Each structure stands twice: as C-alpha cells, then as structure tokens.
Amino acid sequence: MDQRHDQIEGNSEPSHSFGQVSHLALDIGGTLIKVVYFSTSRDDCIDHEGDSSANNTLGVSKSGKHILEGRLHFAKFETRNINDCLEFISSKKLHLGGFQRCRNLAKDKNLIKATGGGAHKFAELFREKLGIDLDKEDEMDCLVAGANFLLKAVHREAYTYVGGEKEFMQIDQNDLYPYLLVNIGSGVSMIKVDGDGKFERVSGTNVGGGTFWGLGRLLTKCKSFDELLELSYRGNNRVIDMLVGDIYGGMDYSKIGLSSTTIASSFGKAVSDYKELEDYKPEDVARSLLRMISNNIGQIAYLNALQFGLKRIFFGGFFIQGQPYTMDTISVAVHFWSKGEAKAMFLRHEGFLGALGAYVSYAKNRLDDLVCNESIQIPVSASYAADPKYNPRNADLNDNESMQCSVYTA
Ligand SMILES: Nc1ncnc2c1ncn2[C@@H]1O[C@H](COP(=O)(O)OP(=O)(O)OP(=O)(O)O)[C@@H](O)[C@H]1O
Numbered sequence: 049m050d051q052r053h054d055q056i057e058g059n060s061e062p063s064h065s066f067g068q069v070s071h072l073a074l075d076i077g078g079t080l081i082k083v084v085y086f087s088t089s090r091d092d093c094i095d096h097e098g099d100s101s102a103n104n105t106l107g108v109s110k111s112g113k114h115i116l117e118g119r120l121h122f123a124k125f126e127t128r129n130i131n132d133c134l135e136f137i138s139s140k141k142l143h144l145g146g147f148q149r150c151r152n153l154a155k156d157k158n159l160i161k162a163t164g165g166g167a168h169k170f171a172e173l174f175r176e177k178l179g180i181d182l183d184k185e186d187e188m189d190c191l192v193a194g195a196n197f198l199l200k201a202v203h204r205e206a207y208t209y210v211g212g213e214k215e216f217m218q219i220d221q222n223d224l225y226p227y228l229l230v231n232i233g234s235g236v237s238m239i240k241v242d243g244d245g246k247f248e249r250v251s252g253t254n255v256g257g258g259t260f261w262g263l264g265r266l267l268t269k270c271k272s273f274d275e276l277l278e279l280s281y282r283g284n285n286r287v288i289d290m291l292v293g294d295i296y297g298g299m300d301y302s303k304i305g306l307s308s309t310t311i312a313s314s315f316g317k318a319v320s321d322y323k324e325l326e327d328y329k330p331e332d333v334a335r336s337l338l339r340m341i342s343n344n345i346g347q348i349a350y351l352n353a354l355q356f357g358l359k360r361i362f363f364g365g366f367f368i369q370g371q372p373y374t375m376d377t378i379s380v381a382v383h384f385w386s387k388g389e390a391k392a393m394f395l396r397h398e399g400f401l402g403a404l405g406a407y408v409s410y411a412k413n414r415l416d417d418l419v420c421n422e423s424i425q426i427p428v429s430a431s432y433a434a435d436p437k438y439n440p441r442n443a444d445l446n447d448n449e450s451m452q453c454s455v456y457t458a
Pocket residue numbers: 076077078079080081126164165232233234235236256257258259260261273274364365366367368369399444
C-alpha cells in the first residue's frame with residue numbers, strides 16, 4: 049500500500065487505513081479544479097462473486113448489492129496551476145481507478161468523469177500527461193446532481209447563517225423541491241431545481257467570485273484569495289461605501305425602509321472624498337468589495353426566487369467557503385429583500401457540487417450507488433504535514449476533508 053495514502057487520511061482514527069482508490073471525478077472550473085475520489089478503508093477487496101478476504105470492506109446488502117465501505121476525499125487546486133493537480137493525481141495513482149482485483153469495476157479505468165469548462169479545454173492535456181480520457185458530463189447537470197446528493201444523503205449538510213450562528217437544517221426528502229440553487233464560482237449560475245435531473249438554469253451573473261478575487265487582487269495587491277479574505281475581515285466598509293446616513297445627514301430614510309446604516313452606494317464615498325486608492329487601507333477596500341458582490345448576488349438570487357415562487361435558496365460554489373461575513377451579507381440581503389419570506393441556506397461541501405455530481409454520474413453507467421454514513425471534517429493540515437514528500441503548493445490544505453460513505457455496487 050502506498051504509504052502516502054495513509055497520510056491523506058492522516059487523522060486521529062488509526063482504524064482507517066487507506067485502501068484501493070476508485071471513482072476519481074473532476075470539476076475543472078475557470079478558477080479552481082475540484083477533485084473527488086473514493087477509497088476503501090482497507091487494502092482488501094472481494095470480487096462480485098463474493099470471494100471475501102479476511103478483512104474485506106465489501107459486504108452484501110439485503111437488496112443483493114455489494115456494499116463497499118470507505119471514504120470520499122476532497123481536494124482543490126488552482127486551475128492556473130493545473131500541473132500541480134496532474135502531479136497529485138499521478139503521484140497517488142488516482143487515475144488508475146483501483147479495484148483492479150474487482151473484475152466488474154475494472155472496465156473503465158482510463159475513463160475519468162469530468163465536468164466544468166476545463167473538461168473540454170484540458171482534455172488533451174490529461175490524455176497526454178496521464179493517459180486518461182475525460183468522460184465529459186454537463187456542468188449544470190453535475191451541479192444539480194451534486195446538490196441533490198448532498199441534500200439527500202449527507203446529514204447536517206445544509207444550514208442557515210443568522211446573526212453569526214449556523215443552524216443546521218433537517219431536510220425533508222419529500223419536501224425538497226422546488227428550490228433555487230445559486231452556484232457562486234468565478235461566475236454565478238442560478239438554477240431552479242424541480243427534481244432529480246429536472247432543472248432549468250434561470251439566470252446568472254458575471255459578477256461573481258472571479259470578480260471579487262480579480263478586482264480585489266488589483267485593488268489591494270494581495271497575493272492570494274485567502275489573503276484578500278483575511279484583509280476583508282479587518283476592514284471597515286463604511287470608510288468607502290456611501291451610506292444612507294451619509295446622504296441624509298445621519299438620519300434613516302424610514303419612509304422607504306432604509307436605515308441610516310444601509311449602503312446607499314458601494315464605493316460611493318471614493319468620489320466625494322477626493323481620495324486616491326493609496327489613501328485607503330487595503331482592508332477597507334477588500335471589505336467594501338466583498339460586501340458589494342455578496343449583496344448583489346443575494347439580491348439577484350432573491351429576485352429569481354420571487355419570480356419563480358421559490359422559498360428556499362441554496363448557495364454553493366467556492367466563493368462562499370464557509371466565510372461568516374460572506375454568508376452574513378447574503379443572508380441579510382435575502383432576508384431584507386424578501387421581507388423574511390425567503391431563506392438563504394448554505395452547504396458544507398459547497399465548492400464540490402459539480403465534482404460530486406460528476407462522481408455520482410458513474411452510477412448511470414455502472415449502476416453503483418453512493419450512500420454517505422456520516423460527514424466528518426478532517427484537519428487535513430495535520431495529515432498533509434505528516435507526509436515528507438508532500439509539497440504544500442500542490443493542494444489547498446484548508447479545504448481537504450473526507451467523509452465516510454458506502455458505495456453500493458450492482
Ligand atoms: N484558494 C482559492 N483560490 C482562488 N479562488 C478561490 C480560492 N478559494 C475560494 N476562491 C473563490 O472561489 C471562486 C471559484 O469558485 P469555484 O471553484 O466554485 O468556481 P469555478 O468552477 O472555478 O468557476 P466557474 O464555475 O465559473 O468556471 C473564485 O473566483 C474565488 O472567489
């Protein structure tokens with residue numbers, strides 16, 4: 049067994065040694081590549097006729113399907129550093145499919161499910177560097193499949209964020225649809241979801257995560273997305289944003305429901321102050337920008353929910369990254385515009401909807417089914433740090449985690 053595999057898991061649960069890898073799926077977006085793969089808990093595997101080895105992780109369910117216990121792993125890379133992703137896949141042999149000893153699963157080992165624009169753009173590169181063919185799945189299909197999978201299969205996946213508090217939602221599977229899925233990646237897609245595979249992309253906006261990161265980088269000269277976020281926490285948007293109170297001499301404009309602290313015009317003070325960019329603190333600029341973009345997306349999302357009579361809005365995409373200030377701004381915008389009628393909800397695996405959708409699409413061809421037993425956050429910084437060969441540039445440590453799950457194979 050490849051020693052490094054243990055270290056991906058690398059948590060405080062020694063019982064989870066890393067076994068065979070299978071079902072690698074990719075979502076290659078404009079900014080980030082998301083990687084999802086499944087590994088069995090141990091190195092043993094039985095074939096479909098049921099030749100079990102002593103410590104197999106494959107059982108047989110009542111329905112006659114085989115159950116493969118293991119973990120689903122998540123990792124992300126910057127698309128501009130795609131070679132790091134190729135190296136990661138290659139060094140861990142993720143593209144070889146695993147389960148070579150399981151006859152029925154070995155067939156498609158060089159065909160990897162992939163979605164996102166990069167599945168088209170980089171198909172040749174994957175063939176050339178890894179010898180694999182990307183089996184392309186539509187991006188919107190995958191986003192919806194990923195969201196439906198998470199909402200149905202993963203306990204404590206969806207939550208609201210109100211007043212700095214997360215509240216996990218109990219999702220009633222019989223009352224899940226319809227909902228609005230707002231995926232905030234580089235750009236933003238808004239999808240009305242009516243069921244499994246039943247959806248319509250009703251709107252979108254080019255002012256999204258890429259806008260925040262791109263403009264923020266130019267305006268603050270920061271070097272990484274995390275640095276930009278970090279700056280935004282320390283900043284004060286009131287220094288640059290023009291508030292209702294700035295216009296109304298400190299008063300609310302209560303007749304139309306605007307308090308004095310409502311932003312009347314994002315970045316509006318930069319005009320009246322006669323200041324240059326250098327006169328503002330980068331953290332204040334970052335804060336105004338984050339607020340402007342989150343607020344705008346929250347408002348457009350609400351307008352779409354209104355148009356289609358949807359009460360629930362789930363926000364996904366890596367722009368959110370579980371960031372309190374981002375979620376708070378979006379939640380407040382949805383609450384404000386809907387007068388409390390609509391609810392903004394967030395997903396714990398928000399950035400991996402497309403990759404998970406590509407992952408579950410293996411089921412279309414091979415009749416496998418994925419069931420999650422639980423969802424566990426793994427402190428991956430500890431796990432990767434333990435690997436002497438691991439190059440920290442290769443993957444974003446903060447976002448790797450894994451969840452325990454079972455694959456039901458036909
Ligand atoms: N480490 C990071 N590096 C760059 N951007 C990040 C990072 N973490 C979060 N982000 C944010 O996430 C956004 C990308 O999100 P996501 O991966 O969901 O979209 P994408 O798939 O790359 O884009 P698209 O779907 O539009 O092609 C970035 O634009 C940025 O706002």
